Amino acid sequence: MKNKSMYIYGVIFAVLAVAPTFLNPYWVDVLNNVGLYAILGLSLNLIVGHAGLFNLGHAAFFAVGAYTAAILNTQFAIPVLWLLPVCALTAGLFAGIIARPIIHLRGDYLCIVTIGVGEILRIALTNDLFGITGGPNGIFGISRPTVFGYVIRRPHEFYYLIGAFLMVTIFLFHRLENSRFGRAVNYLREDETAAEGSGINTSHYKLAVFVLGAAWAGMAGDIFAAKMTIIAPESFNFWESVVMFAIVILGGSGSIPGVLLGAVLFVGLPEVFRDFADARMLIFGAAMVVMMIVRTEGILPQRPRTYALPEARNAGGAP
Amino acid sequence: MEEFFQQLTNGLAVGSIYALIALGYTMVYGVLKLINFAHGDLFTIGAYLGMTLLASFALHETIGPFIGLVVLALMVMGLVAILGAIVERTAYRPLRESPRLSAVVSALGASIFLQNAVMLIYGARFQVYPEDLIPETAIDLFGLYVPLVRILVLAASLVLMAALYTFIQKTRIGTAIRAAAIDQDAARLMGIDVTRVILLVFLIGPALGGAAGLMVGLQYGQINFTMGWTYGMKAFTAAILGGIGNIPGAMLGGLLLGVIEAMGSAYISIAWKDAIAFFVLILILIVRPTGLLGERVAEKV
């Protein structure tokens, strides 16, 4: 079983590794978008999937990262890739500051507040906050990233940059899931009182997972800014947050393969069926209702962690 | 001073629309503890249905503007109420026993579905209500000239709210709704058919929301498929401001938010108008999550 899925993943990886050689730039760019949303989905998955905190304002953190990169790059000519840690920092800090007073709110209240934060930020950006965000037209002239003197410009070059970032994200988040941290956020999702009663500082973990997820979205924002070279408030509206949310919930809450599949389905598939592009959100909505009724945990649900038990008891009663 | 009173009447008129929508949120939250995200879109559908019915029957021409509008309003309310009940049956009832957050996702899905259905049917552009439905005269109120439509909207909202309040407070069914909101299980043990109460709430709330949609169309003349999202968020803020689950609270919260918004956009900044409600929302949830008229409830350990 395990070997078979490893085999499938291996084939998918090999095909994706050479994909730009047989796809035209348009389709490579579609894959780039899928990759970017996969990174965003994985970062939101920490918050929504693992910790069970309903965040419908993830686009705000993405925006903070993108605007950090855009402002620092256009004003001070700092190379965009150097700005990755800075974008993580500003987005994480922003999340920490806004989450602190609201993190104790119950599920649906938190959901509504994150929507509010996302909208306030978008309106602030549109109103040219501090005179540095460029108003409704945004910021343009963001420079291309360079890797060892090599300028990344064309879609298939971005493909490998985004691909590499996605791989690193998957690698690190997989480890994070299978750790004390990963378990702790799952405990608080399952039963907050019991988690606290087992000695887990639930407020700390809620905040930590928010900051970490936001920081990752901030880095995705940096890459997005470099890819587009122009960013505007409308790229970070409520519907972007909804798409990220749907990727996690429908793909599989708490499941890395689920989120990846979600990104393919919600970002890649609509490109295949371009004729139905207008109906994309309609189908999303219907899918969310149907999914909650028939399969709450998503298409590829979170699998139980395995542990190195004596006498190979892992096989035990795992479904 | 003139400006202040103009903003006040404007705020009250918009606020009464928020209040009508907020009632739907608060009643559903009262009995199901669920944010009915689709409610804002039912409001949108009310506005579009009003436009379609106006265009196809032209009632205001055949039976006179006043009676015509009343009949139109009743038709819109009835149709949106039926739609509300359909949403309840398909998206919420199957999830009655599921975790609360599953229902939240389903509600969000229903909202997205309805909003995009409207877009696909009517198109993404702004739609315009027929003009000259209500004479563009201003009424002299103690030296203050207030547009007639503003007064009609406020009056109609107040009539609807008064009717709802009397219904909830004085009738047997109203008492059943209040009982189910306090404790569903206890209400069931007392012989109240909770499923019927929920259905009723999903008829009344959308009916009021649909009426609000029609009023927006009449007052502002143009409507858009995304308006339910903006109005819905504001109405929900109003419901929280008043104390979610509390019916007089929703009315108070709506009027208050309308006035705050009108004053804010007049005296602070028009560009930040749409952010004001969100600031109020976040502030109230941090400072007093139970709202102005809500009560504190301890969670059982």
Place this chain on the structure above:
Amino acid sequence: MSLLELESITKSFGGLMAVNEVSFDVEERAIVGLIGPNGAGKTTVFNLITGNHRSDSGAVRFESKDITNWPTYRIVKLGIARTFQTIRLFQNLSVLENVLAGCHCRMKSGSFTAMLRMPGERREERAALARALDELAFVGLQGQEMQLAKNLSYGSQRLLEIARALASEPRLVILDEPAGGMNEQETAALIGTIRRIQNRGITTLLIEHDMSLVMKACEKIVVLEFGSKIAEGAPEAIKGDPKVIEAYLGMED
């Protein structure tokens, strides 16, 4: 010196006095029972000790340290672990991971050490795993590690809660109706488990309606009625106390 001291602890819910100036001590390594009719405020006392409720007045001291109104997780870390009357397991997680939750407060690794998989983090994980397996074996749930908690029988779920509490290496465990829903055989085994907890040097405070268990297992009993303490003493003394008999009249069970 007592391990746990309650001094005039008081809590009311909107005018209803749930716990009224209750004071008692729990000696180190003792097994103490807290009994009383339904609604006497027993669980509220537990919630006040473990920080689930904030007290209106009075003090809780653990090893002479004032822990009144501390956040729950800090109280657990200090050495007080509990189980819940209404079983609160992580139903969708495995039995093993439920116990690992208890190990959490004795571990240190954070998000970064986990992502980088530092050697210390691996060592800590292995130690926690071994400890969790030990605690599962201690309560007799070995071999069911990978079951989901919700698939266990009621009695086993109670034992799993005890294992989770013990995994936090407590000095004091607080058991809220540990025999609730257990059959006679399981209850008898539970008394053995409580004694073995005592043999490990851990103090036990428990609420229980099963009087035979309380009389057999406890060295001291505290009786509550309407939120107030009406008696305290050895099981024999409590059995003969007229106030206790009156409180329990017609409620023999």
